[in-house]
Structure formats: C-alpha cells, structure tokens
Amino acid sequence: MKDTRTEILDVAEDLIQRMGINAMSYKHISDIVGIKKPSIHHHFPKKENLVEALLERCHIVYGDRYKAIIDRPETTPKKLRLLAGVFEEGLRSGKLCLVGTIGSDLITLQDKSRLILEQTIDSTVSIYTKAFMQGEEEGSLVLRDTPQTVAFTFFSFMIGAQITARAHGGIKSFHKATEVIISSWEAR
Amino acid sequence: MKDTRTEILDVAEDLIQRMGINAMSYKHISDIVGIKKPSIHHHFPKKENLVEALLERCHIVYGDRYKAIIDRPETTPKKLRLLAGVFEEGLRSGKLCLVGTIGSDLITLQDKSRLILEQTIDSTVSIYTKAFMQGEEEGSLVLRDTPQTVAFTFFSFMIGAQITARAHGGIKSFHKATEVIISSWEAR
DNA sequence: GAAAATAAATCTATCAGGAGGTAGGGTGGG
C-alpha cells in the first residue's frame, strides 16, 4: 500500500501533465485520492510546496531513468530513440513532460519552484550530453556543435513535439519528427 | 485609435503568452485596458469566445508573417533563421508562441478552440513546408525526410525551445539550439 | 440641419461556484 503523500504526488503529477498546473486544484486531487481537501494541506501546506516536491521528485526519477537508458549497451542513436520513447509513452495517455507544462506557466511559479525547474533542465541536459559525447566518440553521430548544445536542442525539441503532437497528429507525428531529428545527427 | 475589441485581444494575447491561459483572467485584462470587467463580456460573452477569436487572429497574422519571410529573396537557411527570429523576439519579452502555451493546456479548451489550434498548427506547417521544399530545390538544404515532416519538426522544436530557454539560459540558449537544428539540415 | 429613434458600448451591482487556506476537533497507533 502506497502512503498518502506519495499518492497525492502521483495524482497531482498526472493531473498537471494532462491539464496544466493552473487548472489542477486540491479539490481535483482529493476527489481522486479519496480524502478531503484539508488533508492534502496537511502534507503540503501550500500549493507551492506540492509543486516543489513534485519537481524535485521528477528531477530524481527521470534523471535516473534517463541515466539507465544511456548506460545501456546500445548504439547512441538507439539510446536517443529510447529517450524519445519516454516522451512518447507519456503522450500516449495525453500527458506532457512536467518540465514542459510547468515551464509554460513559468511566471505563475514561486522563486523556489522556478529554481528547481531550472536545475532539472540543467541536469537533464547534462545527462543527455553524455549520450551525445559517446555518440561522437563511437562515430555513430556527427555533430556540428558541442554535445551540451545538441543535448539542450534535443530536450527542447521533445518538449515542443509533445505539445504539438498532442494537439495535431498524435504519436505518429511525434515519432516521425523524432526520426527527423535523430537521423539528421546520425553518421552515414 | 485602436478599437476596444482589438485592444482586448492585444492585452489578452500578451497576458496568455506570459502567464498561460488559465492564469489569465478578465480582471487582468480590464485593469490593463482600463474598462470594467463586464465590458469585456460585451465583446466576448464567454472566455472561450475570446480564445477562439485570439487563435483565429493568430492563425492569420502569423501565417502572413511567415509567408512574408518565406517569399523573400534569400537563401532558405537564412529564411529559417528569420522564422526563428520571430520566436526569439517573443522570448525577449518573456512571451511564448500562443500555440505553445495554449497547446500545453489543451485539455481545458472547448472543442472549437481545440479545432482552431489544430488548424493553426496544420497551416503553419504547410507554410514552413514551402520553405523546406525550396531549400531542397535550390540545394541549400539536405533533408532525410519529407519537407512536411521536417517542417513539423522545426515548428515543434521552436515551441519547445521557447519554453526551455525562458526557464533556463534565455535567448542565448534559444539561439544556439536554433543553430544546431538549422545547420544540421544545411548542405555543406 | 435639428430632433427623434435606434443601436452600441460601458457602467454598477450582484451572483454562484471554486480556488487556496485555516481552525480546531476527533481517532488510532507507537
């Protein structure tokens, strides 16, 4: 049995990914979790606390997930496709990457949340960077800029593609666009 | 002197681009425009009407703007950089492309708005497609997929890059990422 | 061209509902 705090975070994450941070409310969460609204305030006194906890968790969980993919014994292009698969998986149920949704409402965030979001982008890009460095070393990728910059580009693209694909074309569009990006860096 | 309706649309657009569609309210608009809240309801009875009008206007205005860029007597890579410049310009004042912000809150939209958003993506991609076709013809671009798919990829990327760059790195990051994308398609 | 009628735009006042948030009372396990 999951503890309530975790359950709240899970539901909140799901709701935010689907409808955005400002459309999600404590009422929504409490209805789904099956507890009353003030009980959520017991775990997360203010909404900003919830958002911070969520971003911090996302920072760790997805960081680990990306690392695990990149540490696999595969070619780099394959790894990039697996990374894209993580985003595709969310899209399959109409969910956006937290960095994307929350980032699009950046101004409504508290300073601390904004900072965590910034750090999350930073560390995600760092993790991706490793893959692109490997790709250059093993000769499977040909890059015209630094691995860091390319990693940022790749991450940015996937956040955008999730949004556009959800609104028009769905998974198929996302998949095709991903192929365009990755193949343009693939050595041939 | 601008008419009130246009002024409302201008202010609403600005607010949505900065803080997202669900954080923007009629009160915010009325305070800035300098009229009372119910006066906005006179022009746009329901919020969905405002959003529809906004998306329809965006559809036309930016469509024309993109077309104007693509019809210039420049090389295609230069045109792509000019298109990116439009997004960079918004970013300079912390504003996201309407398709990006509104798209990230897709679920909270009415069917009609969702449809217009879909059409906007579709027609924007069509306009971009023309540029990529020209690029292949003139030999300045080398693509590994159809111009349509590459156009969708490019648009998606810019929407995502606006979000990530606003949260981390700013215009400089956006610019560098744009260069990565465009140069990867540039013939050499 | 002045007056009257019509239409458009804005106002004040108000509403119901939902947002985040608080106070304080149970309840059950270490």
Add this chain to the structure above:
DNA sequence: CCCACCCTACCTCCTGATAGATTTATTTTC
C-alpha cells in the same frame, strides 16, 4: 501520552457570468 493523520466547518478572495440602468454613437425622420 502524544503525535501523525484525517475530518468538519468555515473564511476570504477571485473566477466567469448576468441583469439592468446609463451613457455614447449612429442613423433615421421630419
């Protein structure tokens, strides 16, 4: 006993939205 957890009840503020009076333009009529 105490502390963590969840509850009921409530508060304030803001949301989109409506009704109806008032003002401002525009048009029609004499």
